[in-house]
Amino acid sequence: MTAPRIPPLSRTALLERLPGYVVQALLVFVVGWIAWRAAANFESNLRALGLTAGFGFLHAQAGFEIAQALIPFSPQSSYFDAIVVATLNTLLVVVLAAVLGTIAGLLVAFGRVAPRGLVRCAATTYVEVFRNIPLLLQILFWYASALALLPGVADSLQLGPVLLNNRGLFLPSLHSVADGGWAIALDRPHVEGFDVAGGFAILPELIALTLGLAIYNSAFLAEIFRAGILSVPRGQIEAAATVGLSGARAALLITLPQALRVALPAAGGQYQTLAKASSLAAAIGYPDIMQIVGGTIASQTSQALEAMALVILLYAAINLLIAIAVSLGNRHLLKRDARTT
Amino acid sequence: MTAHFVSPVLIDARHPPVVSVTVAHRLRRMWLATPAMGLLSVALLVVFALCGWHLFEWAFLDAHWRGSASDACSGADGACWAFVIARWKPWLVGNYPSGELWRAWVAFGAFAIFWTWVVRRSHSASLRQVLLGFVLLPMGLFALLLGGGPLPFVAPTLWGGLLLTMVVTLATFASALPAGLCLALGRRSRLPIVRALSGTFVEGMRSIPLLAVLFIAATLLPLFLPAGSNIDLFGRAVIAFALFNAALAAEVFRGGLQSIDRGQLEAATSVGLSDFAALRLIVLPQAVSAVIPALVNIMIAIIKETTLLSVIGVNDLLGAIENGAKSPDWMGESNILASGHVFLAIAYLALCLGLSRYSRRLETQR
Numbered sequence: 001m002t003a004p005r006i007p008p009l010s011r012t013a014l015l016e017r018l019p020g021y022v023v024q025a026l027l028v029f030v031v032g033w034i035a036w037r038a039a040a041n042f043e044s045n046l047r048a049l050g051l052t053a054g055f056g057f058l059h060a061q062a063g064f065e066i067a068q069a070l071i072p073f074s075p076q077s078s079y080f081d082a083i084v085v086a087t088l089n090t091l092l093v094v095v096l097a098a099v100l101g102t103i104a105g106l107l108v109a110f111g112r113v114a115p116r117g118l119v120r121c122a123a124t125t126y127v128e129v130f131r132n133i134p135l136l137l138q139i140l141f142w143y144a145s146a147l148a149l150l151p152g153v154a155d156s157l158q159l160g161p162v163l164l165n166n167r168g169l170f171l172p173s174l175h176s177v178a179d180g181g182w183a184i185a186l187d188r189p190h191v192e193g194f195d196v197a198g199g200f201a202i203l204p205e206l207i208a209l210t211l212g213l214a215i216y217n218s219a220f221l222a223e224i225f226r227a228g229i230l231s232v233p234r235g236q237i238e239a240a241a242t243v244g245l246s247g248a249r250a251a252l253l254i255t256l257p258q259a260l261r262v263a264l265p266a267a268g269g270q271y272q273t274l275a276k277a278s279s280l281a282a283a284i285g286y287p288d289i290m291q292i293v294g295g296t297i298a299s300q301t302s303q304a305l306e307a308m309a310l311v312i313l314l315y316a317a318i319n320l321l322i323a324i325a326v327s328l329g330n331r332h333l334l335k336r337d338a339r340t341t
Numbered sequence: 342m343t344a345h346f347v348s349p350v351l352i353d354a355r356h357p358p359v360v361s362v363t364v365a366h367r368l369r370r371m372w373l374a375t376p377a378m379g380l381l382s383v384a385l386l387v388v389f390a391l392c393g394w395h396l397f398e399w400a401f402l403d404a405h406w407r408g409s410a411s412d413a414c415s416g417a418d419g420a421c422w423a424f425v426i427a428r429w430k431p432w433l434v435g436n437y438p439s440g441e442l443w444r445a446w447v448a449f450g451a452f453a454i455f456w457t458w459v460v461r462r463s464h465s466a467s468l469r470q471v472l473l474g475f476v477l478l479p480m481g482l483f484a485l486l487l488g489g490g491p492l493p494f495v496a497p498t499l500w501g502g503l504l505l506t507m508v509v510t511l512a513t514f515a516s517a518l519p520a521g522l523c524l525a526l527g528r529r530s531r532l533p534i535v536r537a538l539s540g541t542f543v544e545g546m547r548s549i550p551l552l553a554v555l556f557i558a559a560t561l562l563p564l565f566l567p568a569g570s571n572i573d574l575f576g577r578a579v580i581a582f583a584l585f586n587a588a589l590a591a592e593v594f595r596g597g598l599q600s601i602d603r604g605q606l607e608a609a610t611s612v613g614l615s616d617f618a619a620l621r622l623i624v625l626p627q628a629v630s631a632v633i634p635a636l637v638n639i640m641i642a643i644i645k646e647t648t649l650l651s652v653i654g655v656n657d658l659l660g661a662i663e664n665g666a667k668s669p670d671w672m673g674e675s676n677i678l679a680s681g682h683v684f685l686a687i688a689y690l691a692l693c694l695g696l697s698r699y700s701r702r703l704e705t706q707r
Contacts (some may be wrong), residue, residue: 315553
């Protein structure tokens with residue numbers, strides 16, 4: 001057994017490929033030169049500023065508060081902990097906005113395929129309006145214009161156990177009472193002086209960002225789902241009507257599963273866009289990756305390059321995570337499909 | 342005695358059934374097809390009527406139209422259009438010097454004429470002319486607005502508002518399209534290094550948020566340039582926009598190139614065209630005209646993206662209104678900022694909706 005021999009290039013073949021080799025060599029040279037110059041400039045600029053590069057700062061004490069932390073965080077925690085908190089905050093807003101956006105998008109998509117009339121008109125208006133207004137403007141509108149109209153702490157709106165005012169939404173929370181037993185007490189939020197005590201606070205920044213992201217992306221998702229719904233053959237609906245399913249049940253049991261299967265890859269792309277767009281949190285000060293890592297940490301430590309590299313890595317990782325989740329979901333749907341048919 | 346199974350006499354022909362398609366009937370069929378739908382329609386109608394009335398009251402009946410400071414809009418009951426009207430200059434042209442304003446008007450006018458020509462052009466008009474116009478116009482506008490020679494120099498830091506949004510959009514469009522085309526061709530190249538480099542760039546750029554690219558351009562780029570040399574914030578922002586959108590345009594062009602049948606290229610080379618000539622004369626014209634609606638969509642995306650400039654401190658249309666509501670004259674009333682936001686929403690909606698209608702028309706024309 002001998003390995004297949006690659007015939008040596010003939011002279012003409014070599015001559016034919018020569019321009020390609022030259023172009024590639026030139027390209028490598030140019031890119032390499034730019035990278036080398038940039039690195040050299042960077043080093044000399046850093047020396048001039050008296051800074052050192054490196055990720056050593058990650059273990060240093062952060063020294064700042066984060067308004068919303070899903071895991072315990074204090075100014076004594078390290079920068080690394082701050083990055084974890086910021087990442088969790090980003091994931092929280094992305095998941096919330098994706099779920100709300102998907103629900104709204106599905107409703108609007110079914111409205112878009114309704115027979116001509118007010119419902120369809122309303123759905124079309126919704127899509128056209130929220131798709132064509134810049135996301136940043138929508139977020140700022142919810143944050144600065146809409147939530148600012150809410151009453152102050154003193155006259156908060158009381159909706160059952162929930163308090164709503166311009167400092168956010170306050171939900172009751174469960175507290176384990178730690179004196180010996182394992183009793184659990186409900187901690188109701190209540191106004192105390194000029195502040196709200198007890199309960200679990202949802203920041204107005206989180207509300208505005210979630211609303212903005214969910215509504216903006218639901219307009220795009222609605223179009224994606226509509227394409228999915230339209231791809232379901234008409235015969236399916238007619239068959240469903242024949243076996244006696246009502247319109248709503250047919251939509252839920254027959255149309256939706258088939259439409260979702262078609263729409264999932266495109267919707268996955270939209271979820272990735274949503275995750276990237278969540279970086280607009282920096283504009284209203286919601287403590288996400290962009291705000292904490294790219295803003296606070298970069299300016300406090302002067303390690304802007306390292307901080308931005310982390311930002312890029314984290315967003316790329318979230319994007320990859322979404323891509324994996326979508327492809328797993330897709331495979332699951334396809335497998336189920338193969339089993340039933 | 343015979344049994345008749347058929348009637349012995351002819352029955353008179355009946356009139357065709359009368360289908361009543363009165364207005365009321367049609368309305369009922371459209372709006373109240375099923376009880377649930379009818380209920381939903383009625384609910385929507387009520388919501389629309391209530392919201393519409395409140396909006397009308399807010400925007401017209403209780404609105405304040407005149408005044409030059411926030412006390413013109415005291416009392417938070419109606420819109421404060423006085424804010425938008427009194428501060429027309431910041432949101433239209435930014436801090437462009439008053440003596441040189443005619444240059445801004447010429448720029449707006451030139452764009453309006455150019456855009457009318459693009460939309461109205463007969464379908465036979467050359468695509469190349471339009472694309473060339475989109476590259477040359479921003480250069481001309483830059484030269485006019487920046488000045489030099491006989492015209493006094495106006496630094497880009499003084500530009501702002503709609504003028505800046507327009508210039509950045511056009512400049513980004515003009516630089517992202519050629520770059521995107523090169524990247525798309527690079528990804529299909531036979532040369533492995535070219536393919537790898539353009540693929541890495543496009544995929545990398547697409548996986549990070551635009552705001553991160555802008556932050557890098559605003560804060561990090563100076564560190565990589567030789568000490569002493571500097572590009573101003575405006576220029577750095579345009580570079581960031583161009584690079585980011587080049588990656589998006591590359592994906593659009595790739596789709597266009599993929600839609601061209603391989604046989605086209607093979608036929609072209611078999612009649613003796615070189616690879617480059619086949620690409621230029623046969624493949625590209627078809628690929629580019631196939632993706633024109635998608636290119637218009639990229640332009641819409643760029644218009645919406647330019648609002649991010651306000652986050653890094655460039656005074657675009659959104660930034661001008663936001664800064665205006667923070668200026669000492671107009672502070673205090675939350676209604677002022679809300680009016681500004683509604684005004685901006687209408688402005689962006691008009692721009693983007695108009696463009697998307699145009700893109701849809703192009704799509705159906707083909």
